[in-house]
Amino acid sequence: MKFKTALLMGFAFSAGIGITTSLYNANSVGSSLWAASAKETAQDEPNNAETVRLLTLFGTVMDVVHSEYVEPISDKKLINNALDGLVGNLDPHSSYMTPEQFKQMQDEISGQFGGLGLQVQADSGHIRVVGPIEGTPAARAHIMSGDVITMINHKNVADLTLDEAVRKMRGAPGTKINITILRPKTGKTMDFTITREIIHVQVVRSALYGKIGYLRLAEFDDSSDREIRVNYKKLVKMVAKTPAKTLSGLILDLRADPGGKLDQAIAVSRDFIKSGEIVSVRGRHPENNQHWHAKGTDITHGLPIVVLTNAGSASASEIVAGALKDHRRAIILGERTFGKGSVQTLIPIADQGAIRLTTARYYTPSGRSIQGRGITPDVEVKETRDKDEIYTYRESDLAHVLSNIGGKAGQDSIRSDLPADIIKAIPHEPPEKWPSFNPEKPETDFQLQQAIHLLNALSSAKAKAPK
Structure with missing residues (x-):
């Protein structure tokens, strides 16, 4: 099978996460699968016999349940239940959708x-x-x-x-x-x-804090890259009307962004990285492996960037954070990300629904797989000191979690190019009397305030540096 388009990165079932279908033909998918199966079993007759035995067992169990269950139950329900288990028990992100479920998911995508x-x-x-x-x-x-x-x-x-x-x-x-x-x-x-x-769903929000621009990306849908560019232009126009005249730094907030579309993750990364690899995808079939690179564009013209992350930053968010981190294009501040390093493809099956199937793992520019590990921040800052409110639920906590293989081993490298005195001055958690977080009051957002402080300190240090 050849990948044509539309790999998914969203990890949550949520109206609002951008999802598109792959250009698969259901009949060709079936033909390809059976052809592959025939080729494999021709080389392994005992395996073929075992498959026949297990399929016979499936039919026997279905007959027994159909005839002996306490109340009548349709073949359709039994088969749908089997399909749920067949796909859903592979990993946390694969699933079978009936035609009704598929239609509901498509309705959600409207945003x-x-x-x-x-x-x-x-x-x-x-x-x-x-x-x-x-x-x-x-x-x-x-x-x-x-x-x-x-x-x-x-x-x-x-x-x-x-x-x-x-x-x-x-x-x-x-x-x-x-x-x-x-x-x-x-x-x-x-x-x-x-x-x-x-x-x-407001995909992108923007704000200006003095001479620091702020972009909040809620998810990666079809409009994400366009909205990032539109809102960045707004920030440039806003700061031009202030005494500062120009931006001195940018904050990209990816906290609690569950992901979405791979092509949008690549496009957003290309907005800030001028050259080099963005991400690579490796699947079961080598012919489907792909690499995506920057295209010589940086909409900020080299502006210092801080990316905010937490355990809710997943999938497409981690692609962007990983690319910006590996290229040292941004400082990652906050908490370790979710750790979803797999890619899903949505495969419609004629008029019989669809399969959302994990088809590949993705790797950051340095060759690391973040599957089950996440992106470690350059500057760790907790959003709260209240342990009852700390979100610690990550990919590695899920059942049937996909293994981390094929990439470079080890954790993120520690950056040595950041001013030690400025980094040490950033506290790792709020002080005891820090006010409770209120999304309508930016001054209560401890991680945001530390990002602003960090960019202002870097700007001041640059201004004081000898010419």
Whole structure:
């Protein structure tokens, strides 16, 4: 099979994460698979016999369940259940979608949907919150990353699939829903009554802090690169009207950005890196391996950059952070990222739904796979000193996690080109009386304030340096 287009990087089931379909023909996929199978089994007859035996076992079990289960059950339900397990137990990010589920996912991609604004992930039979989308009912209710949803409208979700749970959380705008969560860090169970809204995802937000520009990227959808460029131009125009006249630094905020489209991760990286490799993708078939490089563009013309990360920065976010880090184009400040280093391809199967299948691992320019490890910040700064609020849920905590192979071993290299006195002056956690974080009050965002301080210190040091 030949990759044509559209590799996914999103790791959470979430309306708002950009997803596109690969240019696969369902019949050619089937033909390719059977051809490969025939070639392999021709070389290994015992394996072929074992496959026939297991398929016979599958048919026998299906017949027994169909005839003896306590109540009538359709072949369609049995086969869909089998397909769920066939694909879903491979790794945390592969799944089979029925035609109905596939259509619902396509509806979500519009970027506007009715619900709570939660990004969730299946985890060993649980529904775990990856994070709330900024400005949504879930965010205002203070549902947090790492929370486990136990009940929806006072009914247990233990027997629900991720898709079924998400459908129950959706509803008409203005209607109320009760969500019960377990907060693992405290062991407390909490109830939230939330009013559903139409969720508008603002992909990029910008702000100006003195002479420091700020770009917040919420996810990687079709508009991410375009919005980054548009908002950067806005910052340039804004600062031109101030005494500073020009920007002295830029903050790229990728915290709690769960990822999205690979092509957008590459495009955003190319906005800041003029030359060299951005990312490489290696799959099972060598002919599908690919490398992407910069194209000689830096929209900031070499402006110092700080990238903010945390454990919710995943997938496409990690591609951007990894590329900027390896090229020493930016200082990564914050916390270690999620560690999702795999790529998914969406393969429609004629009119029978689709498979979201892990088809490759990606590698940073230095040749490292971040699968299960994440990107380590150059300057570690915790968002809070309250251990009950620290998000520690990462890829390595998931069931059936994909192994980390094929890349350079070891952790990120420690940078030696940063001014030691400035870096040492950055505290690793907020002081005891630091105010509680309020997204509407930037002064309460400790990591953001340290990024501003770092860029201002670098700018001042540069101004004082002998010409």
